[in-house]
Structure formats: C-alpha cells, structure tokens
Amino acid sequence: MKRVLSGGIAQESHSFNPIVTRRERFTIQSGNDAVARNRGANSTLGGIISSADEVGTEVEVPILFRAQSGGPVEDSVFEEVKDAMVAAARKGSFDAIVLPLHGGMLTTSLSDPEGDLIQALRDVVGPDVPITAAFDLHAHVTERTIAPLDFLSAYLTNPHGDQAATSRRAFQAARDILEGRLDPRCAAVLFPMLTLGNDRTDEAPLRRIHAYAKAQVDNGSVYDVSIFNAQQFLDVKDLGQVVLVYGNGENEVAQRVADEIAGSLWASRDELVGTYPSLDSCLDRIETENRTLVLGDQGDRVAGGGPGDSTFILNRLIERNFNEPAVVPIYAPEEVQKCMAAGVGAEIVLTFGGRYSTVSPPIRAEGRVTASGSKTPVVYDGPSDGGTTIHLDDWAIFQFGKIQVLLTSQPYAFIDPAYYRAVGVDLRVTKLIVVRSGYHFSLNFASVGECITIDTPGITSYYVDRLPWNTARPFYPVDKIDYSPRHYLRSRQAKAL
Ligand SMILES: [Zn+2]
Known part of the structure; x- marks a missing residue:
C-alpha cells in the first residue's frame, strides 16, 4: 500500500440547533500541513498517519474540515469538501481511501452527507479500491452509509479516548484487504432505540456489552465489532442503534454476534437511560x-x-x-x-x-x-x-x-x-x-x-420527549414500541478477491 487518500469533513449536528454551521466555524487543514499537524495526535487523522508512517505509506489529504458540534452544516461547505475529495480521487493512483469522519453530520438539505461523500468516492474509484472509515460511535449509520464502504469502525469508548486506535483499525483493514488477508463480510442490525445518559462504555451496562464484543474479536470469531449509539438529537429517518460486525470471508457468525449484541442493547434499554445530580x-x-x-x-x-x-x-x-x-x-x-x-x-x-x-x-x-x-x-x-x-x-x-x-x-x-x-x-x-x-x-x-x-x-x-420531532419517531424510549430490528448484509464485490 503506497498511497492512501484521506481527509473529508467531520462535525456532529443537532437538528434543533437553529445556528447553521458555516465555513468560519471549521478548522481547515490540507496537504503536508494537515499531515504534519496531526502526526502524533490522538485524532482519527492522527491514527491514520501513525499507521501509514509505520509501513511507509504516503497519506494525501486534499482537505480536512473539522468543527465542534452544532447546527446543520451549510450545504455549500459540504459541497466544497466533496468536490475537493472527488477531484483528488479522480486524479487517481491511490491504493486505498481511509476516511476520518464523524458520521453524525447533517447539512441543511442532507441527512446522511457522509454516505453521500463515500458513494461519490466509490463512483470514482470503482469496486476494487478499498474504502474504509473511522466514525464516532455517535454516528448516524444507515444501510446507505455502509453500502459503499468496505469497512467501517467506531470508537469503542465513551467518553472518547480511542480516536487514533479506531482509525488505525480502518487503515489496517484497507491493508488487509489489499494484501489478501481480509474478505470483509458485514452483518448489521439496526433498530429504533436511543441511549439517553447512562451510556458510558466504562460503566454498566455498556461495559459488559463491549467486553462481549471484544471477546468475539479477540478469539477470532469475527474481524471487528462496532456499536453505534447514535447522536440522540438527529431528526432523521432510521435514527437508532446500529451494531456492525465484520466477518472474514463469511458473515454467518458475524450475523449471530450482531444479533446477540443488539439483543443485549435492547434488553438493557431502560438501564441505558440515566439521571444526573442537580x-x-x-x-x-x-x-x-x-x-x-x-x-x-x-x-x-x-x-x-x-x-x-x-x-x-x-x-x-x-x-x-x-x-x-x-x-x-x-x-x-x-x-x-x-x-x-x-x-x-x-x-x-x-x-x-x-x-x-x-x-x-x-x-x-x-x-x-x-x-x-x-x-x-x-x-x-x-x-x-x-x-x-x-x-x-x-x-x-x-x-x-x-x-x-x-x-x-x-x-x-x-x-x-x-x-x-x-x-x-x-x-x-x-x-x-x-x-x-x-x-x-x-x-x-x-x-x-x-x-x-x-x-x-x-x-x-436527555429529556428528548420535549423536542419537536418530525421524522425520527417512533423510537424507544419516547415511544413504547416493540423490538423491530432491520438486518443488512454486505459482501465486497471487488474482482480481486
Ligand atoms: Zn461522540
């Protein structure tokens, strides 16, 4: 793996924040400067650069926009980033694309801009170039987000301390695909439920659920597990929990592990609602x-x-x-x-x-x-x-x-x-x-x-029942609905494998 394309746009949006996130709110980096500034940082781009340095891979960053959370991002800002990324992909000669994104962004007109960006890159490079990504576990992930990706991994910690470790897995997956060690087969379970406050990964119940997930990776049953708890304030279709498991060459075991974890999350649904001191x-x-x-x-x-x-x-x-x-x-x-x-x-x-x-x-x-x-x-x-x-x-x-x-x-x-x-x-x-x-x-x-x-x-x-939802409901716990998971399977269609 000689050259990797990275960069993009990372922000977490809130549907009900009236302040549109404009260009001036973003920290904008590009080229060698972006690489130099992020080398050694515990950020998703930092992890990609560290991994690349270790194996002598060059990372090209045409543009990276990062902003703190806020209202939806102005469409023109997203279009600017997408155009720059697509133009770079078109110039070609990248062995893989590894993206450090948040995954929970909205624009003023798009509910899944990350999916839109990744699909645009896929359309340019075709099925053979691996595209992998690292997301925040508060990402809004749908079938449309996963479909153009060969591999996606989420932070395993909340509070977040593993940004670089997450993107290292995304980088490694791209390498493993290119070098014939990984045939990623994804099994995802998606269901309309929110965690509301008792959702630290170092406390019950998520600590136990993550320990089970880690054991499945460590014992070789599956290649990787992500548990997306979702940004809770996105008034979008299909808001909810997503369990994403990758098997290597098969996804029957991956499917079983994903179902097991999704079932545990659902069983813990009331425990995942927290209270706070005054x-x-x-x-x-x-x-x-x-x-x-x-x-x-x-x-x-x-x-x-x-x-x-x-x-x-x-x-x-x-x-x-x-x-x-x-x-x-x-x-x-x-x-x-x-x-x-x-x-x-x-x-x-x-x-x-x-x-x-x-x-x-x-x-x-x-x-x-x-x-x-x-x-x-x-x-x-x-x-x-x-x-x-x-x-x-x-x-x-x-x-x-x-x-x-x-x-x-x-x-x-x-x-x-x-x-x-x-x-x-x-x-x-x-x-x-x-x-x-x-x-x-x-x-x-x-x-x-x-x-x-x-x-x-x-x-x-976390009194989300007070928010003026239009699209996202019904979801648990605001709506007392039954468990209704959707399943999604994906195999890589590249001819190389
Ligand atoms: Zn987060």
Whole structure:
C-alpha cells in the first residue's frame, strides 16, 4: 500500500440547533500541513498517519474540515469538501481511501452527507479500491452509509479516548484487504432505540456489552465489532442503534454476534437511560466541602450540538450570591466585540447569553473586562483528542464578583483545561469550572477537579420527549414500541478477491 487518500469533513449536528454551521466555524487543514499537524495526535487523522508512517505509506489529504458540534452544516461547505475529495480521487493512483469522519453530520438539505461523500468516492474509484472509515460511535449509520464502504469502525469508548486506535483499525483493514488477508463480510442490525445518559462504555451496562464484543474479536470469531449509539438529537429517518460486525470471508457468525449484541442493547434499554445530580446539590458541595468541581452543563452541551449560550447555571449563581471563584463560558459574539471595543480594564454594563438557548433569560450585569484575545491557539492536553490544535476566535473575559464569564465569538465544548489556560484563567484557584460537554471533559479534567455532568434544561438534555420531532419517531424510549430490528448484509464485490 503506497498511497492512501484521506481527509473529508467531520462535525456532529443537532437538528434543533437553529445556528447553521458555516465555513468560519471549521478548522481547515490540507496537504503536508494537515499531515504534519496531526502526526502524533490522538485524532482519527492522527491514527491514520501513525499507521501509514509505520509501513511507509504516503497519506494525501486534499482537505480536512473539522468543527465542534452544532447546527446543520451549510450545504455549500459540504459541497466544497466533496468536490475537493472527488477531484483528488479522480486524479487517481491511490491504493486505498481511509476516511476520518464523524458520521453524525447533517447539512441543511442532507441527512446522511457522509454516505453521500463515500458513494461519490466509490463512483470514482470503482469496486476494487478499498474504502474504509473511522466514525464516532455517535454516528448516524444507515444501510446507505455502509453500502459503499468496505469497512467501517467506531470508537469503542465513551467518553472518547480511542480516536487514533479506531482509525488505525480502518487503515489496517484497507491493508488487509489489499494484501489478501481480509474478505470483509458485514452483518448489521439496526433498530429504533436511543441511549439517553447512562451510556458510558466504562460503566454498566455498556461495559459488559463491549467486553462481549471484544471477546468475539479477540478469539477470532469475527474481524471487528462496532456499536453505534447514535447522536440522540438527529431528526432523521432510521435514527437508532446500529451494531456492525465484520466477518472474514463469511458473515454467518458475524450475523449471530450482531444479533446477540443488539439483543443485549435492547434488553438493557431502560438501564441505558440515566439521571444526573442537580446544580444546587453541586454548588452546596463546593461551598461546604471546599472542593473544586468541573460541571458539565448537560442541557447545553456544545459537544452534543447545543448553542453554548445557556445562562441557566450563571443565573443560579447570581440568585444564590455564589461567592467562590468560578468560570462560565457563554457564546456571545456581539458582546465579545463590545468588550474588545471597551478594552481590558473597562467597567461596563453588559447583557449577554440566552439568545439561542431559551431555557433561562439573558444576564444583565455590571463588570470589568479583564482580558481579551483573538486567534488564540489551544493545544489539547488529552487524552481525548490529545495533541489537537484549535484556535479560539475572538474572546473576552467579563468579570463580576468572583465570577469570570468567558465570552466567545464561536461556541466551544471546552472539553480540555487547555482552553482556560489559553485565556489566562488559573484553574488551581477556581472552585467551579463550567464546561459544555457531558462526557469527554471528564477524561481531560480528571486532574483538575471532580467532574460531574449536571441535570440542566436545554436542547441537549436527555429529556428528548420535549423536542419537536418530525421524522425520527417512533423510537424507544419516547415511544413504547416493540423490538423491530432491520438486518443488512454486505459482501465486497471487488474482482480481486
Ligand atoms: Zn461522540
């Protein structure tokens, strides 16, 4: 395997976030620069590059667009990426295509853009060139996504710590196909059910189900197993769980393993719905136990596609006269500009937040602009996405009392302490740190404080029965339906095998 085509577009969408994700929200990389920047990172592209380096394969990245979760992506952005990828594929002479995608993206008109991109690449290269991909386990996978792929693998961990390991499997599968060691036969089981909150893979029940899956791979029964729990906020047809198993040369055993895992997920359906502690119980603990808590705002997780401007926590801090050092991030692009215009040191009255997340009213406060910046680099400590670099767009810190509000001109999930370090917040003396993530922050903030996701309202809370669904229902547990799995089988049709 001499040359591999990689790249594409990765974002996780939320159907009910009204903010369309435009081009300026993406980190855009291409060519040698993309390869150099991702070498060694625990990202899906990083894993492809590491695997390629080990066997002397060249990775070509015509374009890679990556953005944090949010509203559906503007069609023109997706078209730009697709055109660049298809043009590169057409130039030819690639031995394989290995794609680092999320799998849970929407565009303003497409419900499965990844499937659309992969099919377009398949149409160019024909059946003989292996196309494999690595997806987030929160991908929206359908028969249409799987059909043009020779192999697809999902993260095995939530919180996600195995991005590079996942794409290494996708790279290895392409090699195994080309070198005659793998004849991938897929067996998939798809069914309309959501996991809602008790879905960490390091806790029951998913830990047990993943252990069974791993045992089937380790003992050679099957080549690979993925369990897609799906992005829960996609109002699309066929939303639900997908168990994807690849056998080597046969898919009877793969089918049996897929059915077994799907059955376990269904049997655990009520256990997979979780509950979270209240904000007040956590604030009480900070005040009485003198602890540092890192709180995930479950209802407005940018990591889950939320808008990032919920004032629910901040309003409660003000109501309670919370008097411990705290930092709260709020997406507020216009107010960032006001702070920058006033300048560091200025005392101003500011109204901000609560514009897109409407669960709590905007804040009006008098305070001081204590810092601001633009294009500030953030390099993740990890482990989740460790080594990844992003640039904070315009930002300002607006302080009143002991509360620092980090206002940003783009929404961020703040899954890594590096965000706060980059803007000069001293986390060692901060007792309450708010992030817009429900899972992944708990890996990266483990050494900073106790990480707790709290029960807050909003469009990324797990009270999904409150969302205005049009297309995705019926699904369990919102609809009390019976188990109704669909089965899908695929064999590779390349003439080489
Ligand atoms: Zn995910």
